[in-house]
Amino acid sequence: MTYLFAIETSCDDTSMSILNIKNKRVISYITFNQNKIHRNHGGIIPELAVNEHIHKITEVFMSLLNKSNILIKQIKFIAATKSPGLQGSLRIGLNFSLGLGKLLDIPVIGVNHLQSHLLSNLYEDGFPHNFIGLVISGGHTSLYLRKYRHIFLCIGSTKDDAIGESFDKVGRLLGLKYPSGSTIDRLSNDGNHNRFIFPVPQLDKPYFNFSFSGLKSFSYNLINHLFRQDIVVKQKTLNDMCSSLRTSFIIITLEKAFVACKIYGLQSIVVGGGVASNRALKLFYFTLKKYYNMKICIPKIFGCTDNAAMVGKLGIQTLIS
Numbered sequence: 001m002t003y004l005f006a007i008e009t010s011c012d013d014t015s016m017s018i019l020n021i022k023n024k025r026v027i028s029y030i031t032f033n034q035n036k037i038h039r040n041h042g043g044i045i046p047e048l049a050v051n052e053h054i055h056k057i058t059e060v061f062m063s064l065l066n067k068s069n070i071l072i073k074q075i076k077f078i079a080a081t082k083s084p085g086l087q088g089s090l091r092i093g094l095n096f097s098l099g100l101g102k103l104l105d106i107p108v109i110g111v112n113h114l115q116s117h118l119l120s121n122l123y124e125d126g127f128p129h130n131f132i133g134l135v136i137s138g139g140h141t142s143l144y145l146r147k148y149r150h151i152f153l154c155i156g157s158t159k160d161d162a163i164g165e166s167f168d169k170v171g172r173l174l175g176l177k178y179p180s181g182s183t184i185d186r187l188s189n190d191g192n193h194n195r196f197i198f199p200v201p202q203l204d205k206p207y208f209n210f211s212f213s214g215l216k217s218f219s220y221n222l223i224n225h226l227f228r229q230d231i232v233v234k235q236k237t238l239n240d241m242c243s244s245l246r247t248s249f250i251i252i253t254l255e256k257a258f259v260a261c262k263i264y265g266l267q268s269i270v271v272g273g274g275v276a277s278n279r280a281l282k283l284f285y286f287t288l289k290k291y292y293n294m295k296i297c298i299p300k301i302f303g304c305t306d307n308a309a310m311v312g313k314l315g316i317q318t319l320i321s
């Protein structure tokens with residue numbers, strides 16, 4: 001048996017995985033998450049992230065080998081996240097991979113973090129060959145056209161904040177704990193999304209780029225206005241505000257993916273990144289399927305966040321091409 005070792009350290013997760021190269025199955029994965037450390041600072045502190053990666057990297061690797069029940073010499077390839085991400089964090093994973101590669105005398109493949117998010121669901125039933133990929137995370141909002149196995153073309157990205165970052169910044173104003181995307185999502189479930197009408201950014205050139213700064217400013221002003229009137233403390237208003245915000249953020253991103261599908265003659269959208277676990281996406285899933293016969297692939301919660309299994313999947317796609 002030959003195995004691929006995959007590692008992801010682009011941000012605040014030290015994640016590793018072992019995949020069987022022949023049948024492309026994920027044998028095991030382990031992720032050490034640093035949320036607890038960064039939470040107190042209201043965002044990710046790059047220096048702290050680097051320190052934690054250094055502290056945990058060997059421990060996570062040893063636990064992974066134990067869990068996988070394989071010998072280190074059975075690893076024949078390594079796939080590591082190369083970019084984009086926090087420079088210091090990326091370097092820890094890459095240096096570890098290069099050292100291990102040298103020790104075992106095996107090749108190291110560097111993979112793109114955003115593209116790997118889009119292959120989280122690869123090999124699951126009905127996963128499309130060609131699709132428009134929408135990466136929505138704390139640090140990125142990007143649109144891709146998947147052309148072939150590991151070949152992706154970036155057709156749009158955010159010009160200012162990322163969608164997850166915008167959720168987190170608005171959440172902070174509302175007094176919610178970082179990262180607040182999932183809390184806003186939960187509060188939205190009991191809210192009326194038609195109560196507040198958020199502006200839709202007009203970005204004609206180039207059309208597939210995103211901008212969230214207008215929506216963020218609108219949210220700031222709205223929250224200030226509500227605070228002045230002392231209304232926001234009322235649970236109902238908070239729920240309605242979150243629901244209106246959630247709907248407009250998700251519609252903006254999905255609409256671009258939808259138009260890209262029409263332009264490139266595709267029927268499938270694959271979503272990836274932490275924000276892909278947002279429940280509003282699932283609501284649109286049915287609408288797109290029913291009225292446009294279109295499919296949206298949304299990973300399970302584990303597959304939405306940073307993990308090395310997706311890095312391994314993109315690594316194998318690169319290997320077999």
Ligand code: KG4
Nearest residue numbers: 137138139164179181182185274275278305
């Ligand atoms: O992909 P991810 O785990 O980390 C990186 O960005 O690398 O994404 C984290 C982001 C955070 O901004 C968090 O607030 C957001 O994903 N998030 C959500 C939800 N769950 C996590 N945003 C909206 N709805 C959610 N359910």
Ligand code: ZN
Nearest residue numbers: 137273305306
């Ligand atoms: Zn990510």
